[in-house]
Amino acid sequence: MSLADTISKTLVPIHKEGYPFIVIAATLTIILGWFWDPLFWIGLFITLWVCYFFRDPPRVTPVKDGLVVSPADGTVCLIGPAVPPKELDMGEEPLMRVCVFMNVFNCHVNRSPIAGKVTRIAYKAGKFLNAELDKASEDNERNGLIIENENHRIGVVQIAGLVARRIVCFVKEGETISAGDRFGLIRFGSRLDVYMPAGTKPQVAIGQTMVAGESIIADLSNQENVEVVTRVS
Missing domain, CATH: 2.70.70 (Glucose Permease (Domain IIA))
Structure with a gap:
């Protein structure tokens, strides 16, 4: 199994609606971290939470009329x-x-x-x-x-x-x-x-x-x- 396959099966997919918010959070994290290290870790936590919020895991829907x-x-x-x-x-x-x-x-x-x-x-x-x-x-x-x-x-x-x-x-x-x-x-x-x-x-x-x-x-x-x-x- 390739590294890409391993990552895709380990990480939960993120919905495309979340990409702009993730980019904004990551960019602010880098900028703030440049001025003060603790702000980088706070920003990193927020960025990871945004990724988590916009997760889009696959679901198995029961099939039956009604x-x-x-x-x-x-x-x-x-x-x-x-x-x-x-x-x-x-x-x-x-x-x-x-x-x-x-x-x-x-x-x-x-x-x-x-x-x-x-x-x-x-x-x-x-x-x-x-x-x-x-x-x-x-x-x-x-x-x-x-x-x-x-x-x-x-x-x-x-x-x-x-x-x-x-x-x-x-x-x-x-x-x-x-x-x-x-x-x-x-x-x-x-x-x-x-x-x-x-x-x-x-x-x-x-x-x-x-x-x-x-x-x-x-x-x-x-x-x-x-x-x-x-x-x-």
Whole structure:
């Protein structure tokens, strides 16, 4: 095995969105270290943390129709019925919502909860409250997507937090994505909300640790009274 192969299998890949931040941190580290050695070591620690923050490890997504997987690494902070954001146009009736909070040490690459077509993307400017708070769903900056397939229609919302100042979305309306595909990223602490059909029974608990693209939130194919979509818009 070559040295390059060894390094690629040892180091976690870094998402390209992180490269500018890594370059800035490394450059400042060199400049500050030139004037005072202790600043170099402080800067080096910060640079390594930035690399860690923008890591993008491979994930193995379970393959089964109806599974809803976590869109984010983090901890389940809220579960229960909630009215989706108005800009998603999912109606005014409460849907089952599961919220995953990401702290600054979680991987922040977001992954699609289900396979389907992205039929709507809606961004809304807002505040930067603590993303763990329930009212963050209404007040904070956010970007929402609707993903549909032949059987189900769900919403997933990227919500900025106290530290987050930039929501990035990689996909466009009309694109078809698979479950576990990368669709976005939020910089430095945030939350992901998943809105599922009324009657959905989540298979997670508050405080549970989630792995994006791997942890199962719900199984829509194995539940009664779950609203079904008959076509993709």
